[in-house]
Amino acid sequence: MSVLVYIELAEGxxxxxxxxxxxxxxxVAKMTGGSVTALAIGEASAxxxxxxxxxxxxxxxxxxxxxxxxxxxxxxxxxxxxxxSKTGAKxxxxxxxxxxxxxxxxxxxxxxxGVVGNVTELPDxxxxxxxxxxxxxxxxxxxxxxxxxxxxxxxxxxxxxxxETSSEAAxxxxxxxxxxxxxxxxxxxxxxxxxAVSLPEADLVVSGGRxxxxxxxxxxxxxxxxxxxxxxxxxKPVSDLDWRPHHEHxxxxxxxxxxxxxxxxxxxxAIQHLAGVNSSKVIVVINKDPEAPFFKAADYxxxxxxxxxxxxxxxxxxxL
Amino acid sequence: MKILVCISSVPDTTSKISxxxxxxxxxxxxxxxxxxPYDDYALARAVELKESLGGTVTVLNVGLAxxxxxxxxxxxxxxxxxxxxxxxxxxxxxxxxxxxxxxxxENYDLILMGRETTDYNSGVVHGIVGELLGVASFSPVMELxxxxxxxxxxxxxxxxxxxxxxxxxxxxxxxxxIAEWKIPNMRGIMTARTKPLKVVAPSGESLTxxxxxxxxxxxxxxxMIPAEDAGQLIRLLQTEAKVL
Numbered sequence: 001m002s003v004l005v006y007i008e009l010a011e012g013x014x015x016x017x018x019x020x021x022x023x024x025x026x027x028v029a030k031m032t033g034g035s036v037t038a039l040a041i042g043e044a045s046a047x048x049x050x051x052x053x054x055x056x057x058x059x060x061x062x063x064x065x066x067x068x069x070x071x072x073x074x075x076x077x078x079x080x081x082x083x084x085s086k087t088g089a090k091x092x093x094x095x096x097x098x099x100x101x102x103x104x105x106x107x108x109x110x111x112x113x114g115v116v117g118n119v120t121e122l123p124d125x126x127x128x129x130x131x132x133x134x135x136x137x138x139x140x141x142x143x144x145x146x147x148x149x150x151x152x153x154x155x156x157x158x159x160x161x162x163x164e165t166s167s168e169a170a171x172x173x174x175x176x177x178x179x180x181x182x183x184x185x186x187x188x189x190x191x192x193x194x195x196a197v198s199l200p201e202a203d204l205v206v207s208g209g210r211x212x213x214x215x216x217x218x219x220x221x222x223x224x225x226x227x228x229x230x231x232x233x234x235x236k237p238v239s240d241l242d243w244r245p246h247h248e249h250x251x252x253x254x255x256x257x258x259x260x261x262x263x264x265x266x267x268x269x270a271i272q273h274l275a276g277v278n279s280s281k282v283i284v285v286i287n288k289d290p291e292a293p294f295f296k297a298a299d300y301x302x303x304x305x306x307x308x309x310x311x312x313x314x315x316x317x318x319x320l
Numbered sequence: 321m322k323i324l325v326c327i328s329s330v331p332d333t334t335s336k337i338s339x340x341x342x343x344x345x346x347x348x349x350x351x352x353x354x355x356x357p358y359d360d361y362a363l364a365r366a367v368e369l370k371e372s373l374g375g376t377v378t379v380l381n382v383g384l385a386x387x388x389x390x391x392x393x394x395x396x397x398x399x400x401x402x403x404x405x406x407x408x409x410x411x412x413x414x415x416x417x418x419x420x421x422x423x424x425x426e427n428y429d430l431i432l433m434g435r436e437t438t439d440y441n442s443g444v445v446h447g448i449v450g451e452l453l454g455v456a457s458f459s460p461v462m463e464l465x466x467x468x469x470x471x472x473x474x475x476x477x478x479x480x481x482x483x484x485x486x487x488x489x490x491x492x493x494x495x496x497x498i499a500e501w502k503i504p505n506m507r508g509i510m511t512a513r514t515k516p517l518k519v520v521a522p523s524g525e526s527l528t529x530x531x532x533x534x535x536x537x538x539x540x541x542x543x544m545i546p547a548e549d550a551g552q553l554i555r556l557l558q559t560e561a562k563v564l
Contacts, residue, residue: 073457073458074456074457098477102447105412105443105445105446105450106448109416109447112413114528115412115528117443130531135439135440136438136439136440137333138536139337139536140533140535141534142440143531145530148528185484185486188485189482191482192479198478199478201478246462246476246497247481252438253358253496261563271333272333275438282557284553296539300544301544302545303547315551316551316553316554
């Protein structure tokens, strides 16, 4: 079956999670006897887009008109629909993100497609088309049958470990004529932390809670994050108090992360916080309270003052 | 201002999740249900907008009769009336189809809901509703103000946020800090009992279905490292856990 993978660009580069989606799509194509076309919308070089081939895409459709450089949910969903119609794709794959969710949702609405998000494994095709997905914010899984003709799958980070090859994808310019009305909504300002490691994509995350005692005490945590090349995160009380920006808040009502390593500093581990981090492979908890509930969910724990422990960890990382 | 707020009824976030009937059914025994936490933010903002601009707030739930306490709570918080589509909300497209069908007849200026439900976490219902109605949709929206026929919003993006403006009508997936959760007062609770709640039949069918549930494997015991030897943790993360 022809598979279309919607990939996301960030500052001209294909996002890491999109490579996972391409690789996932290529496996699905292999299982169903088809090929993979990737759709990239926005600004990127042909050389960068060719890398989609390294993970199994045969072709990349590039909608690179300058009107599309700024992400636009309505316009992007129209482009996606055009790409579905051009390729005859029956399966649409993407890496779950707030933009991909919004774009694929509209396309699914137009196509009357069943959508399943947070998919954690390759599909089971033994009877129908079933995918395993994470539900209840990581507390359980559900094997879900998709019965519609066209299927939309949004995979969760780390659903698959991509293997890189040297093949390149043919990049084809894809122009779609869009009605002016899709540009009615205007983005008036974008505020983005530049250079920092993107939290939803990060493999390593260092996170702080109220035990950090105030925004002026964050430096030891930032030092460890920098030494590791990790993204920084925080608990809900910390973002509520404006100690850290809201986009760093992980938890039930914040960002859900799935890094290889999550280091929690001065976070007690309320169940709402765990809901945002329980898909992490390894959890380290540093807390001066030995009774902190987070230790029950941790792989490694240190009972101690974060301001003593963090510099020691940073020093140890620097000797690696 | 005519506002529709779509609410889900979901297990309290502290619920212990388990399954019955050979792991084919969610075990509702002992589960406390609440208004979806994100939907609760959407509801609170809708009530604030009504208070400042005038108009009506209608609450819509796609769910069975056991969701009615949550619908009554939404009425107590300040919604004027409610509609319940009497069916288990099994699938994103199916739920969106019910919402769109009801919204189509009523010409709402704003359709608000949470960015996602906290049970199935799909986060796509607002987008599908927008497409089915031919109306713009945005998510996750963390600030919303209305001037005349114009909405100013702040949307969270990875690593930051963007400010955007669009004309009504709109379908929005909301998240904090769009408003503070509201707690119903006694007067609200009393009046909610007599506010209209209309039950309507569903149409269409689910495009997905769940064959089987399962729980993640139990976590092994935590390995404690003495604080004075904290550097040892980094070595273990490299050699034992192999994550560095």
